[in-house]
Amino acid sequence: MSKTFKLDGREIPFETGQTIMDAALAAGVYIPHLCHNPEFAPHGSCRVCLVDIGGRQVSACTAAASEGMEVDSCSESIQETRRAILQMLFVEGNHVCPACEKSGACQLQAVAYYTGMLAPHFTHFFPRRPVDASHSDVIIDFNRCILCELCVRASRDHDGKRVFAISGRGLDSHLVIDSPSGLLGDSSFAAGDKAAHVCPTGAILPKGRGYETPIGERLYDREPISIVGDVRAHEEEVV
Amino acid sequence: MTTNLETARHPETLKRVCIEPLTRVEGHGKVTLLLDEDNHVKQARLHIVEFRGFEKFIQGRPYWELPVLVQRLCGICPVSHHLAAAKACDRLIGVDRLTPTAEKVRRLMHLGQVLQSHALHFFHLSSPDLLFGIDDAVAHRNIVGVIRDHPEIAMQGVLLRKFGQEVIRVTSGKRVHGTGALPGGVNKNVSLEERDLLLADIDRILDWAEKGVQLIKRIILTRPDFHYRFAAVDANTLSLVAPDGGFELYDGGLRARDPQGETIFDHADDQGYAELIHEEIKPWSYMKFPFIVALGPEQGWYRVGPLARVNNCEHFHTSLAEQERQDFAAAGEGRPLQAALATHWARMIELLHCAEAIRDLLLDPDLQGTDLRRDGRLQTTGIGVLEAPRGTLFHHYEIDPDGLVTRANLIVSTTNNNQAMNESIRRVAADDLDGHTLTEPLLNRIEVAIRAYDPCLSCATHALGKMPLELELLDADGQRVGRLVRHADGSIAL
Ligand code: SF4
Ligand code: FES
Numbered sequence: 140m141s142k143t144f145k146l147d148g149r150e151i152p153f154e155t156g157q158t159i160m161d162a163a164l165a166a167g168v169y170i171p172h173l174c175h176n177p178e179f180a181p182h183g184s185c186r187v188c189l190v191d192i193g194g195r196q197v198s199a200c201t202a203a204a205s206e207g208m209e210v211d212s213c214s215e216s217i218q219e220t221r222r223a224i225l226q227m228l229f230v231e232g233n234h235v236c237p238a239c240e241k242s243g244a245c246q247l248q249a250v251a252y253y254t255g256m257l258a259p260h261f262t263h264f265f266p267r268r269p270v271d272a273s274h275s276d277v278i279i280d281f282n283r284c285i286l287c288e289l290c291v292r293a294s295r296d297h298d299g300k301r302v303f304a305i306s307g308r309g310l311d312s313h314l315v316i317d318s319p320s321g322l323l324g325d326s327s328f329a330a331g332d333k334a335a336h337v338c339p340t341g342a343i344l345p346k347g348r349g350y351e352t353p354i355g356e357r358l359y360d361r362e363p364i365s366i367v368g369d370v371r372a373h374e375e376e377v378v
Numbered sequence: 379m380t381t382n383l384e385t386a387r388h389p390e391t392l393k394r395v396c397i398e399p400l401t402r403v404e405g406h407g408k409v410t411l412l413l414d415e416d417n418h419v420k421q422a423r424l425h426i427v428e429f430r431g432f433e434k435f436i437q438g439r440p441y442w443e444l445p446v447l448v449q450r451l452c453g454i455c456p457v458s459h460h461l462a463a464a465k466a467c468d469r470l471i472g473v474d475r476l477t478p479t480a481e482k483v484r485r486l487m488h489l490g491q492v493l494q495s496h497a498l499h500f501f502h503l504s505s506p507d508l509l510f511g512i513d514d515a516v517a518h519r520n521i522v523g524v525i526r527d528h529p530e531i532a533m534q535g536v537l538l539r540k541f542g543q544e545v546i547r548v549t550s551g552k553r554v555h556g557t558g559a560l561p562g563g564v565n566k567n568v569s570l571e572e573r574d575l576l577l578a579d580i581d582r583i584l585d586w587a588e589k590g591v592q593l594i595k596r597i598i599l600t601r602p603d604f605h606y607r608f609a610a611v612d613a614n615t616l617s618l619v620a621p622d623g624g625f626e627l628y629d630g631g632l633r634a635r636d637p638q639g640e641t642i643f644d645h646a647d648d649q650g651y652a653e654l655i656h657e658e659i660k661p662w663s664y665m666k667f668p669f670i671v672a673l674g675p676e677q678g679w680y681r682v683g684p685l686a687r688v689n690n691c692e693h694f695h696t697s698l699a700e701q702e703r704q705d706f707a708a709a710g711e712g713r714p715l716q717a718a719l720a721t722h723w724a725r726m727i728e729l730l731h732c733a734e735a736i737r738d739l740l741l742d743p744d745l746q747g748t749d750l751r752r753d754g755r756l757q758t759t760g761i762g763v764l765e766a767p768r769g770t771l772f773h774h775y776e777i778d779p780d781g782l783v784t785r786a787n788l789i790v791s792t793t794n795n796n797q798a799m800n801e802s803i804r805r806v807a808a809d810d811l812d813g814h815t816l817t818e819p820l821l822n823r824i825e826v827a828i829r830a831y832d833p834c835l836s837c838a839t840h841a842l843g844k845m846p847l848e849l850e851l852l853d854a855d856g857q858r859v860g861r862l863v864r865h866a867d868g869s870i871a872l
Contacts, residue, residue, distance in 0.1 A: 237555060238447045269438055272780035278440055324780075346781060347471070349442045353558070353566040354551025 144208040146170075146190075151204070159199040159210055160188055169365035170212050171221060171250045173228075173339050174287035175200040176371055179296060182288055186224050187250060191217055222256045229259040233266065233282035234340075240349025241341025243357030244373075247285060249364035271316070273324030276346055277335055283342040284314050289371075290343060294334035302328045314342075337371050383804040386412050386421035409803060409824055417814060422807040424800050424828060425663055433786040441470050441760070441777045445559050448773070448788070456555050457491035457546055458766035458791075462773040465629070465762030467561035469649070470777060472754025479747030480563035485628050486739050487549035487558055488764065492627060493587075493732035494542025495767035496684075496725050499832045500590065501535020504722060508597050512826045513819040531593070534586040538729070541576075541583050545736060548572040563751030573740050580737045584698075587733040591702050591726045598723055602709075607809070609718035609802040609827035612637035614670060614679065615686035616655075616794065618765050621645070623692035625699070625731065627765040633690050634670055634680060639714050642670060648763035651772055657789065665796050668789055679797035682769025683831060684724035689714035696738065699731035718802045718830040725832070756781065766791045768832050792833040802827040 141152045146163055153162035161177060163170050174185040183201040190199045191211040199212070211217060228234075228247065236242050268281040286305055291314075294302040302323075306315040318326035328334065335343060354360065359367055367373075386392060392412035412421035432451055439447060444463040449456035461484055468476065476484070506519045509528060525532040543553040548568055550556025558564050598605045614637065618630035631645035632654065646654055657666040658675045669678030680686070689710070694700040706723060709715060715724075739745065762773040769791035776785040792799075806827045811820055 238443065238450060240443060240446070270440060270782060272440060272778075272782050278781075280440075346440070347442050347561070349440070350446060350557040350560055351565055354556055 142204075142206045144204050144206065144210060146210045147213050153204040157204050159190060159197075159202050159204050161200075162204045163199065163212075169368075170199045171253055171364070172200055173246060173250060173285060174289065176289055176292075176337060176369070179289065179292040182292070185228075185285065185287055187221055189217060189220055189224075196220070218254050221254045222251075223260075225251050225254060225256050226258075226260045228285050229256075230261045230263045231266070232264075232284065233268070235282075239283070239341050240344065241283070243354065243360050244352065244370060245341055245359075246339035246364065246370045247283075249359040249367075252359070253364050271323050272346070273320075273322040274326075274328060274330075274346075275324065276330035277323065277328070278344050278346050279314075279316075279323055280342055280344070281314060283340045285340055285342075286312055286314065287339060289337040289339065290314075290334040293337045294328075294332065297333040300327050300332065300334075302326050302332070302334060339370055383419065383422045383807060384800070389421060392420050409828070411807060411811070411824075413816075417812070417816070419807040419812045422800075422804045422824075423662060424796075424803055433788060436783050436786055439783050441467055441775065441781050441783060442561050444773075444775065444783070445561075446555075446557055449555055451788075451790075455491060455495050455766050455768070457487055457550065458764065458771055459773070460550070460556075461488055461559055461628070462762040462764050462766070462771045463775075464559035464561065465764060466760035466773045466775050467762070468760070469762070470757055470760035470775065471561045472757050473562045473752045475752070476563055477747065477749040477752060478744040479567050480750055480752075482739060482742060482744050483549050483564045483567060484559055486568065486736065486745070487546055488628050489732045489736050489739070490542045490545025490549065492542075492765075492767045493729055493736070494539045494546065495832075496729040496732070497535055497538035497542060499767070500594070500722060500725060500729070501532065501538070503832070504829055505531065505535070507822075507826050507829070508594065508719075508722060512822055516818050516822070519822075534589065538583060538586055538590075541579055542732075544579075545576060548576060560751060562753055565750065567747055567750065568740075568745040570746060573745060576736070577740050580733070580740065584730075584733045584737065587726075587730040588698060591723075591730050594723050594726045595702075595705065598719065599709075605719045606715075606717045608823075609806050609830065610716045611718070611798065611801040611805050612716050613681040613686075613798050613801070614642060614673070615690050615714060616670070616680045616682050616770055617687040617690045618648070618763065618770065619645070619691055620695075625687060625691040625694045625703075625728075627687075629764065632763070632770075635690060635714065637714065637716060639689070639712075642672060648772075649761050651761065651763060652774070655772075655789070657793075663796070665793055666789075667796050668794055669797075679801075680794070681798040682791055682794040683721065683767075684728050684769075685715065685718075685721040686769065687765060688724035688727055694727075694731050696731050696734035698734055699727050702727045702730060718827050721830045721832075768792055769794050792831070795831050795833065799828055799831050799833060802830070 143150045143152050146168055149168060151162050151166045151168060158181060160170055160172060160175055164177065170188050170190065172188040174182045175188060181200045183198045186198055188199040189196050191214065192208055236248055242248060271279040288305060291303040291305060294300045302317055304315050305312055307313050315321065316323050316326050358370065358373055389412055392414055394410060394412055408425050410423050410425065411419055413419055436447055444467055445460045448463045449460040451459050502521055505524050506521060509524060510519050547553045550558035558566065614634060616634045618626045619633045620626040620630050632648055633644045634642035636642055643654060654671055655668050656671050657668045659666055667679065669675045670680060688703060688706055694703055706727060758776055760775045764771055771791050772789040774787040775783055778784050803824050806823050810823050814820060
């Protein structure tokens, strides 16, 4: 008989060594997440997957499941913490959802909806971050980067290229590109790379394709992310 | 053609009257009048008081965002900006001809936009002045008064607008700020279900549109002297026209005529607009003053919008609107009508045309086509020109080889009408206000003149804002001698 733990009252089976996140996703139960992608080593940086285990808050993508534990993922206080984390992500970059080409198919936006975030609440930083359009097929809009390091991990662990890295510390942290000029067009990056298809926001996008999907048919137009799942799963269908 | 009331000789000796903000116009603007001791008007100016540099804001953005990004300029006619930017983007990607489906879906969207905007303007913003007269009590002269006294008219206005919004929703995905047009095409066609949804209402819409024209015609022809004189200014006119000289809203050549109706230029390529139109900056206004280069900044100002368009075209290709245009043209007795209030008449003829053209387009099977988008080679310059509800709208972008915007220039309809509106308020100041003690009905005359142009001040300044009206009377020393506040709900406080 397999081992189980309780997630919001539901029995979730798991294998030894599995994280709460992976066990939940395998059982078809959604825990919001941004920096997690089951194909890559857990990162534990966005903190959106926060859950409560007996009064202790841990990130579900890094915490191992254990027999009989009781995990709370949808209490109001957990959702409130998630909202605050998301609000900070929103004000730290320039996320102009109404005009953004990723709107309706963006994981950041979808997770914000899922947690009931209505407004950014905090004062916007309005950072000045130029768009890198030097690559012939792909554009990087740093305004939308949430530093989840998924592109970093995909390029390094899957594409074997190490095109991306995070540089700087704290508020200065930013995504950098490995090329003499620092521009994507001068790097070894290619549109077919895994790293081109894992970004949970609209930071890495194919050029000139924005708004192709009509409103009403976009990924999260009809059903929430808890049912639809991650952007990347669908991205890869397209590729 | 111009009055001499733009700049007074000794402004320091005059008392200042300020109408701010203007009500029942879109956005935030103000009018200042300078009066001498005997209330003679010495200076009258329409100012636009907000400014947000949208052209600056979009620098460095990828070109394909433009249609969605710039429609945020305005909550009233976003589709015009959406489509003008899309037309410019077509050029940026080297496409000068869309697929039939894409072209027709865009045209349909645009017709819905003009219809809803005209309905909003006429029924909601202007009908109180027109139905009750401009001297009617201010507490009654508003949309609530219209709902009370003419509920059927108010209702028709609401439903016409709603229909226009439905057309927009079907073509762009949302009633406001959708995404339909893409560089080189559109992202959806119109399904049979969507078409039938719209067709189900079209007969009622046509009926109400016709009634709207009859209503404004009756109002104008009941007091022709007043309506033709009020705020009338002889102006050059500018609009797009179809290749055969017919009425056109979405795509055509530029036609400019003088106040006599004589041609200044005709069927000019919109891509060459920058050689035909220049913009002048005046120190007292944030809004630029465009003029026809051939005539120079003094004489070259012009009028755009419904009055200019209906005057400028030789015919409508829809029959009901064409019949109405003939009555309208006859009223001018061989000359273009120059009366500001005739704009309402022209606007309602256009609304009728939109309803007819929507009906005709809905029956076109190309709307269900699946060839939505074309592609070409990236260019560095893209210009898109169309006729927005309020008049000719120019979008001009330059991009770098990577596709990022390096420069943008927008001339919006209200800016095109800047001098014409200023001349109209000066005409009112000289004719109606000069020598009188100012009262609310008199000041309303100024607003009625501006309102006829349906200015969208948020577009013109590329800003958004709406506020209640505050009116101050200052004496020659700048001391406040009176104050009137009109709240957003129309109530008045002293
Ligand atoms: S570009 Fe996208 S995938 Fe890469 S770190 Fe930023 S948000 Fe994450
Ligand atoms: S998904 Fe767990 S910390 Fe980001």
